[in-house]
Amino acid sequence: MAQKRLAACHRRELVNSFTRFMGHLKLHIPGPTEVSDKTFEAFRTPMIGHRSQDFKDLYAAVMPNLQALLYTERMVYLGTSSAWGIMEGAVRNLVSNGVLNCMKGAFSDKWFDVAKRCGKQAEALQVDWGSPILPEQIDERLATGKFDAVTLVHNETSTGVMSPLYDIAMLKAKYPDVMFIVDSVSSLSGVIIEFDKLGIDLLLAGTQKAFALPPGLSVFTASQAALDRAESINNRGYYFDLIEFQKNAEKSMTPSTPSIGHIYALKSKLEEIMAEGLDARFARHAKLAQMTRDWALRQGFTLFPEDGYESQTLTCVNNGAKPGGREIDVPKLQELMKQRGILIDGGYGRIKGKTFRLSSMGDETKETMQSLYNLLDESISQL
Numbered sequence: 001m002a003q004k005r006l007a008a009c010h011r012r013e014l015v016n017s018f019t020r021f022m023g024h025l026k027l028h029i030p031g032p033t034e035v036s037d038k039t040f041e042a043f044r045t046p047m048i049g050h051r052s053q054d055f056k057d058l059y060a061a062v063m064p065n066l067q068a069l070l071y072t073e074r075m076v077y078l079g080t081s082s083a084w085g086i087m088e089g090a091v092r093n094l095v096s097n098g099v100l101n102c103m104k105g106a107f108s109d110k111w112f113d114v115a116k117r118c119g120k121q122a123e124a125l126q127v128d129w130g131s132p133i134l135p136e137q138i139d140e141r142l143a144t145g146k147f148d149a150v151t152l153v154h155n156e157t158s159t160g161v162m163s164p165l166y167d168i169a170m171l172k173a174k175y176p177d178v179m180f181i182v183d184s185v186s187s188l189s190g191v192i193i194e195f196d197k198l199g200i201d202l203l204l205a206g207t208q209k210a211f212a213l214p215p216g217l218s219v220f221t222a223s224q225a226a227l228d229r230a231e232s233i234n235n236r237g238y239y240f241d242l243i244e245f246q247k248n249a250e251k252s253m254t255p256s257t258p259s260i261g262h263i264y265a266l267k268s269k270l271e272e273i274m275a276e277g278l279d280a281r282f283a284r285h286a287k288l289a290q291m292t293r294d295w296a297l298r299q300g301f302t303l304f305p306e307d308g309y310e311s312q313t314l315t316c317v318n319n320g321a322k323p324g325g326r327e328i329d330v331p332k333l334q335e336l337m338k339q340r341g342i343l344i345d346g347g348y349g350r351i352k353g354k355t356f357r358l359s360s361m362g363d364e365t366k367e368t369m370q371s372l373y374n375l376l377d378e379s380i381s382q383l
Contacts, residue, residue, distance in 0.1 A: 025343040028372055030157045030186060030314045031209040033362040039213060042268035043261045050257050058263055059252040065270035069278070070203065071194035072221055075249040078266075079218040079240070080259045083185045083206035086218045088114050089240025090202050091151070093230040094179040095120045099149040100141050102133040104163070105156035106349040107183070115151070123147070129351060130322065132163040132309040135171055142175050148229075149179040155187035157209075158348040160316025160357060161305040162187065169198040179229055185209060188219075189273060190285040190313040190361050201226040202242075207262070210285070210313050211269055212362030217262035222246070286312050288360035288369050295373045299380060300326035304355050313361035319347070321354035328383050330356050336379035342372065 027034045048054040059078070066076040079086055091099060091114060098121040101112035115122035125141055127133060133152060142150065155162045165182065172180050180200040184193055188203075190210035195203050204220035207213040222230075222242055230242040238244065244255040273281055292315040293303060302325030304316040320327040330346045330353050337344050347355040360369055 025338060026341055027343050028359050029343055029345040030357050030359050031206075032215050033209055033212050033359055034364075035212055035214055036363055038272075039265050039269055043214065043265040045261070045264040047260060050254070050260060055258075055260065056252040058260070058267065059249075059254075062263060062267045062270055063252070065267075065274055066219060069189060069270065069273065070219075070221055071192070072196045074195065074221045074223070075246060076219055076221045077245040077249055078254055078258060078263060079220065079245070080216065080254070080257070080262070081218055081240075082215065083183065083204055083218050084114075085240055086204040086220050087111055087151075087183060088118065089237070089242070090181045090204065091115050091118050091120055091149075092240065093233060093236045093242045094181060094202065094226055095149045096229070096233060097121065097148040098123065098146050099151060100125055100138070100147040102138065102150065102152045102163075103127070104131060104133055104159065104161060105129055105153070106158035107185075108133075108151075108153035108156055111151050111153065111183070121146075129159050130161060130304050131306050132161050133168065134164070135168045138168060139171055139174070142171065142178055147178060149181060151181045151183070153183040153185075154193075155184065155191075155311050155313060157186045157311075157314065157357075158316075159304060159351070159355075160311040160314055161309050162191075162311045163309065165193065166198065169200050172199045176225075179226060186311070186313050186361070189281070192278070192282050195221055199223075201229075207266060207269075209359075210361040211266070213262065213265050213269060216259055217266065219266075282312075284365075285361060288364055288366065289313065289315060291366070291369055291373075292358050292360050295376070299377075302326075304351070314357055314359045316355050316357050319353070319355050321347075321351045328380065332383055333376075333379055336382055337375060340375045340379065342375055344376075 099115050101115055101122055101124055103109045103112055103124050103126045112122055112124050154165050181202045182200050184203055184205045186209045188205035201223045207217045208215035227246055248255050289312045296317045302318040304318040318325050319330055334346050345357040347353050
């Protein structure tokens, strides 16, 4: 028995040595997140024809768990692109008169640019980075009657700010003809998002963040009102046409060639999510995010987001972007963490270096996060 344990230990050492030799750094960046061996094994399942019954069976197998995760009875679509493809497609499918782009960070700001490049009448609802979008701000702008669509990034990855989606969604009853389009790229599967209860019109996410899958697959769903709007829009294109996605999903198909490996990986991951239990998964993400915030405060830092609107999947630590709190050499910290086998993020866009971001989403546990904090403590002691 002792020899077997020793042999197992040697095997682990060989794997660890090989990993270090290959230069892999464990990812604690906001995305892509670390992908498990189990998920990669599912990803490399032997190929099938994308117009075969086998593929229909695969799509049909993931649908119930996707619907459970999104709390919806609607069809859930699979798109072979980053979430940006669906974000652009949503603008092309659902905006007729004008779109209000809620802007609170790099990614929500970019959606405004995308809308204009699509030739839409777009206006910005801009708040300071670090602040959330609030329902009263949207209400004031929609009351003008200028907009038939609004875009919202639920969890702004660049700033670590989570806006109050449930409060915002209550506005839908007041503005039933306005399409409410929500990016949940870094929140879906990490926090509860009840699509049908919210009454919003389109919800989209990439799967390389809280899902902990390789980049390249998007999931999204749409209300019947959204499909009706899309059908009335000319020049909405083909690749991201909501009507094509709906027609194909009804047959357990996709409009164009999908990334089949991603869908096998998604199936495996959804089975893990359901085995863990949705309530337990959401509670785990909330706990790990709080642990990370507590670590930052113990180290003398402040948090970049406005109090009460912190993300539940990543933590944006202030490093001089706002008054108060500790300030360090972030690039040096990143380098020291790389030497310890960990990749962390040094801030994004205009707050690069003035913040740093730590991901706690996906497959992370209390043990893996505590290991991260220990290594951060060691690195910071060397600054």
